[in-house]
Amino acid sequence: MNMVVCVKRVPDTAESEVHIDSSGKGIETGKLSFRMNDADNYAVEEAILIKEKIGGTVNVISIGDEKSDEQIRMALAKGGDEAVRITDPALEGSDGFALAKALAAAVKGMEYDLVLTGALADDDGCAVVGVALAELLGVPHAAYVKKVEVLEDGKRIKVGRELEGGLMEFLEMDLPAVLTIQTGINEPRYASFKGIKAAAKKEIAVKSVADLGLDPSEVGEAGSWAVLESFSYPVVGEKAEILEGDPAETAAKLAAILKEKGLV
Amino acid sequence: MLDFSLSDEQKAIQQVAHEFAEKEIRPLAAEYDETEHFPEEFVEKAFKAGLTYPYVPEEYGGQGMDFLTACIVGEELAWGCCGFATILNANNLGSTPILLAGTEEQKRKWFGELTSRPTLAAMALTEPGAGSDAGSVQSTAVREGDHYVLNGTKCFISNGGLADVTTVFASTDRSKGTRGLSCFIVPKGEGISPGKKERKMGVRASATYEVILDNCRVPAENLLGEEGQGFKIAMMTLDKARVSVGSASVGIARAAMEAAVDYAKQRVQFGRPVAEFQAVQFMLADMAIQIEAARLLYMKAAWLETQGLPFTKEAAICKTFCSDVAMRVTTDVVQVFGGYGYMREYPVEKYMRDAKINQIWDGTNQIQRMVIGRIITS
Numbered sequence: 001m002n003m004v005v006c007v008k009r010v011p012d013t014a015e016s017e018v019h020i021d022s023s024g025k026g027i028e029t030g031k032l033s034f035r036m037n038d039a040d041n042y043a044v045e046e047a048i049l050i051k052e053k054i055g056g057t058v059n060v061i062s063i064g065d066e067k068s069d070e071q072i073r074m075a076l077a078k079g080g081d082e083a084v085r086i087t088d089p090a091l092e093g094s095d096g097f098a099l100a101k102a103l104a105a106a107v108k109g110m111e112y113d114l115v116l117t118g119a120l121a122d123d124d125g126c127a128v129v130g131v132a133l134a135e136l137l138g139v140p141h142a143a144y145v146k147k148v149e150v151l152e153d154g155k156r157i158k159v160g161r162e163l164e165g166g167l168m169e170f171l172e173m174d175l176p177a178v179l180t181i182q183t184g185i186n187e188p189r190y191a192s193f194k195g196i197k198a199a200a201k202k203e204i205a206v207k208s209v210a211d212l213g214l215d216p217s218e219v220g221e222a223g224s225w226a227v228l229e230s231f232s233y234p235v236v237g238e239k240a241e242i243l244e245g246d247p248a249e250t251a252a253k254l255a256a257i258l259k260e261k262g263l264v
Numbered sequence: 265m266l267d268f269s270l271s272d273e274q275k276a277i278q279q280v281a282h283e284f285a286e287k288e289i290r291p292l293a294a295e296y297d298e299t300e301h302f303p304e305e306f307v308e309k310a311f312k313a314g315l316t317y318p319y320v321p322e323e324y325g326g327q328g329m330d331f332l333t334a335c336i337v338g339e340e341l342a343w344g345c346c347g348f349a350t351i352l353n354a355n356n357l358g359s360t361p362i363l364l365a366g367t368e369e370q371k372r373k374w375f376g377e378l379t380s381r382p383t384l385a386a387m388a389l390t391e392p393g394a395g396s397d398a399g400s401v402q403s404t405a406v407r408e409g410d411h412y413v414l415n416g417t418k419c420f421i422s423n424g425g426l427a428d429v430t431t432v433f434a435s436t437d438r439s440k441g442t443r444g445l446s447c448f449i450v451p452k453g454e455g456i457s458p459g460k461k462e463r464k465m466g467v468r469a470s471a472t473y474e475v476i477l478d479n480c481r482v483p484a485e486n487l488l489g490e491e492g493q494g495f496k497i498a499m500m501t502l503d504k505a506r507v508s509v510g511s512a513s514v515g516i517a518r519a520a521m522e523a524a525v526d527y528a529k530q531r532v533q534f535g536r537p538v539a540e541f542q543a544v545q546f547m548l549a550d551m552a553i554q555i556e557a558a559r560l561l562y563m564k565a566a567w568l569e570t571q572g573l574p575f576t577k578e579a580a581i582c583k584t585f586c587s588d589v590a591m592r593v594t595t596d597v598v599q600v601f602g603g604y605g606y607m608r609e610y611p612v613e614k615y616m617r618d619a620k621i622n623q624i625w626d627g628t629n630q631i632q633r634m635v636i637g638r639i640i641t642s
């Protein structure tokens with residue numbers, strides 16, 4: 001099975017304060033640490049599990065600057081075979097659709113049966129790229145996949161999709177296909193030092209938009225459907241009422257309000 | 265040329281170790297501190313993650329890290345919990361005599377065994393009457409044909425009794441004192457057994473046992489080096505262990521400082537976060553100063569080892585400074601937390617308890633000062 005996994009470098013914002021930068025279109029990243037997008041980490045693991053089970057190759061693709069090599073190499077260290085990094089100033093300002101165009105152009109140049117992406121990026125939370133990629137490649141897709149089973153002939157797969165309320169939907173799909181992988185589908189391994197050393201020796205092919213046969217106007221703001229205008233902090237609502245006093249007093253006031261509004 | 269940057273590979277394994285500490289150690293740290301149980305499944309996880317026997321060369325089944333890289337990993341694991349990190353550090357301590365003094369055959373055989381599955385190793389030097397004065401070991405090893413018969417009681421042994429392989433120091437010639445000490449590879453089995461399990465102040469996820477040798481027969485081929493080389497092997501092993509203690513101390517201190525910085529920014533008194541009071545901010549600054557210096561010391565000592573240069577003095581300096589820093593920093597961190605810091609509900613009193621052992625084991629800091637003093641005045 002030839003597989004392609006798309007990975008993204010994202011800031012780790014779980015435990016840090018996030019501030020809007022001076023451009024108004026980004027966040028200050030100076031104090032943030034970066035890592036592989038959580039769901040992508042699961043996508044990498046799923047691909048390697050399939051490879052270990054039935055054989056095949058795992059190609060890693062990322063869009064970003066050379067700092068993304070850190071994440072690409074981590075995927076290689078865990079068992080990825082080859083890697084492509086798409087780097088081009090023209091990609092600045094791309095929405096999910098424009099990014100998917102670049103990825104699709106790269107994937108088309110590879111032999112593939114299965115493309116895996118994370119279901120959702122932790123930074124922009126759009127959940128668009130994987131699905132758009134499938135459309136652009138003209139292959140079927142399933143999103144929020146929490147189970148993958150390769151059927152015996154290796155030409156079809158059975159996937160479980162996570163629905164609301166813990167329900168799982170099972171489908172069979174023809175390959176090639178794109179799956180967007182949900183966190184929790186597996187237990188991502190830790191890269192070993194041996195793997196890390198082997199990955200350090202691998203070459204990461206760097207491609208520009210032109211290398212992929214795209215015109216710069218097809219990506220970036222020009223090639224996007226959605227353009228980011230600005231970030232802003234949520235306005236503090238006027239309806240908030242702060243109760244003052246010691247805990248006993250505030251608790252009594254709160255209880256009175258809840259009763260009054262018929263909420264308890 | 266002086267270069268303070270880590271290689272890409274070092275940064276990557278540091279990140280892996282950090283993630284492992286965050287996901288596999290931290291969530292369990294408080295529970296195992298409280299129950300003092302031994303986390304068996306942790307050994308398995310560390311094995312699967314490729315974090316056991318870090319500086320044993322790949323050809324013997326180890327992870328093949330250089331010693332500095334292994335210490336960087338050690339800092340991250342101790343950042344998670346020094347008790348858990350101690351389990352793996354005791355593996356290193358217990359197996360290092362084989363690495364330093366073993367023949368090719370001994371290394372292949374014993375590391376083959378230790379690295380093929382989740383295992384534990386221990387080093388049994390200390391005895392009730394031989395702590396700082398390690399040379400006065402009373403345990404004996406008597407040659408009988410092609411075997412040695414070991415008798416004696418060891419105490420305070422990390423992973424002791426549980427270990428698959430224990431390197432035991434015993435006297436083959438009592439008349440010769442330290443020059444009569446020898447080191448033996450003792451596999452788990454008849455003749456070696458755990459005595460009492462110690463109940464400790466800190467590093468409570470790590471198991472510390474008495475180890476009883478009762479007519480323990482080991483083949484003569486399990487002797488490491490020659491008879492009489494035991495003390496030298498022990499000292500060389502401790503040189504490395506002291507640098508590991510340094511890196512673990514930095515891990516604890518850093519974890520504690522991070523907690524203090526977060527807390528001080530959130531805790532409001534007199535209408536302001538306490539981090540804005542200079543008295544508190546200076547405490548935090550002093551922590552940062554000490555931790556930065558401590559890290560450079562353990563890295564320097566470890567680097568000397570990777571260059572094949574002497575590092576006994578630097579190991580002793582590193583061990584003393586880093587563990588003293590960990591003790592001071594964690595004590596101040598409790599202070600920054602005020603009364604909450606004293607409560608077991610918060611993690612910081614544990615850091616203080618965990619820090620303390622690092623001033624004691626692998627040679628107390630008084631003994632380290634003797635080592636340093638002797639070297640600089642000789």
Ligand SMILES: Cc1cc2nc3c(=O)[nH]c(=O)nc-3n(C[C@H](O)[C@H](O)[C@H](O)COP(=O)(O)OP(=O)(O)OC[C@H]3O[C@@H](n4cnc5c(N)ncnc54)[C@H](O)[C@@H]3O)c2cc1C
Pocket residue numbers: 354357386387388389390392394395396397419420421422423464472621624625626627628629630631634
């Ligand atoms: C949790 C834990 C785990 C351990 N794990 C291991 C292990 O895995 N393997 C192992 O072999 N050992 C282990 N030890 C033993 C440890 O290395 C010893 O406790 C340590 O070396 C000190 O020996 P002692 O406890 O007998 O103290 P003592 O030697 O009795 O020291 C008492 C005090 O006297 C001071 N002192 C002693 N001699 C001098 C001197 N000449 N000059 C100045 N001051 C002096 C010491 O600094 C100390 O303050 C462990 C200990 C603990 C507590």
